[in-house]
Amino acid sequence: MDKQATLHYVYDPYCGWCYGMAPLVSVADETEGLKVVAHSGGMLAGDQAQKISTEWRDFVRPHEERITALSGQRFGKAYQEGTQFDYAVELDSAPPTAAMLAAESLAGAGIRMLKCLQTAYYVEGQHISERAELIGIAVELGLDAGAFAKAYDAATLNVTEHFRDTQALLEALGGRGYPTLAIEKDGKLSRLHLGRYIGKPELFRQALAELLAPASATSSMQGACPSQAAFA
Numbered sequence: 177m178d179k180q181a182t183l184h185y186v187y188d189p190y191c192g193w194c195y196g197m198a199p200l201v202s203v204a205d206e207t208e209g210l211k212v213v214a215h216s217g218g219m220l221a222g223d224q225a226q227k228i229s230t231e232w233r234d235f236v237r238p239h240e241e242r243i244t245a246l247s248g249q250r251f252g253k254a255y256q257e258g259t260q261f262d263y264a265v266e267l268d269s270a271p272p273t274a275a276m277l278a279a280e281s282l283a284g285a286g287i288r289m290l291k292c293l294q295t296a297y298y299v300e301g302q303h304i305s306e307r308a309e310l311i312g313i314a315v316e317l318g319l320d321a322g323a324f325a326k327a328y329d330a331a332t333l334n335v336t337e338h339f340r341d342t343q344a345l346l347e348a349l350g351g352r353g354y355p356t357l358a359i360e361k362d363g364k365l366s367r368l369h370l371g372r373y374i375g376k377p378e379l380f381r382q383a384l385a386e387l388l389a390p391a392s393a394t395s396s397m398q399g400a401c402p403s404q405a406a407f408a
Contacts, residue, residue, distance in 0.1 A: 180209040181361040181388055183368075186346050187290070188219035189272035189304060191354040192240050195294045196247035199377040200370060204357075205287050207384050214286050216273035217346060217354055218339030225268040232267070233260045247375045254301030266305040272297075274335050275310040278327035282319055292317055359387060 183204045187194040205212045220226060237260075240251050259265055272293050280286030292313050296302040303309050307328070314324040349358050349367045357368045373380040 181211070181359060183210055183212045184215060184345065184349075184358045184360060184365075185212055185287075186215045186217055186342060186349070186351060186354060186356040186358075188217050188354045189269050189276075189290070189293055189297070190220050190267055192236060192243050192251075192298070194355045195298050196243035196249045196374065197355050197370065198249060198291060198294055199247070199375075200373055200380045201287065202291065203377045203381045204384060207381065207388070209388050210384065212287050214276055214280075214290055215342040215345055216269060216276065216335075216338060217342045218269050218273065218335075219354065220267045221269040221273075221335075221339055225266065225270070228260060228263050228265040228267065236260075250299075252299035252301060255298050259297070259301035259303070265303055268305040269339075270332065270335050271305045271307065271310060273338065274328055274331040275304075275314065277331040277335065277338065278324055279314060279317065279319060281331070282323060282327050285317060285319070288317060289314070361388070 185201060185204075201212065204210055218224075226232065240256075244250055275293065276286045276289045279289035293304050293310075296309070296313055297304045302313070304313070307325075310328065311321055311325055314328075315321050346356055349356055349365070351367065355370075357370060359366050359368060370380075373383070
């Protein structure tokens, strides 16, 4: 079945809440009639890039505890006891974003690459700002190393423009940060509010099915329109 609607997913590779929302994004990616497009915001790109530090660790850990409590997504020992204490680790959103763009250009695998990057960093503690690590992850994903390296190098030249486009989209949606999701259907773009679905992917699957149902079907449903109520 052709994709009839698009889910725009505004994220950042180093956004822990985006990792927490990963099961919902997986559900969306599996949904018939829905294409998921990832837009990286560049939270730690350019002048905002930094290294792991005590201050960074103290900032993210309370959030990660809450993410696990709400979503069930767990952060690995290699990440929490290794990477978070390695002060040489670069936190730069540009390289993993370029990897996502390269995977999408090669095989339409941007979302799959993003999931692999999140697992690599938050579970396995890999350094996802390093080119060699990213090529290794691409190979694990089934992509040819040489083709991916070429596509990755090309994507790095366009990543700043990608960040600008994402920020423009985020502003248009009235989003305040990451993750922000919106459905584009029948020429209309509507932001999705995901609070009630964190940790409940099957409930989200049901809501998406209702949202994507033909107008003739949704008009006969009792209660409020899903686009107004289901994502409140």
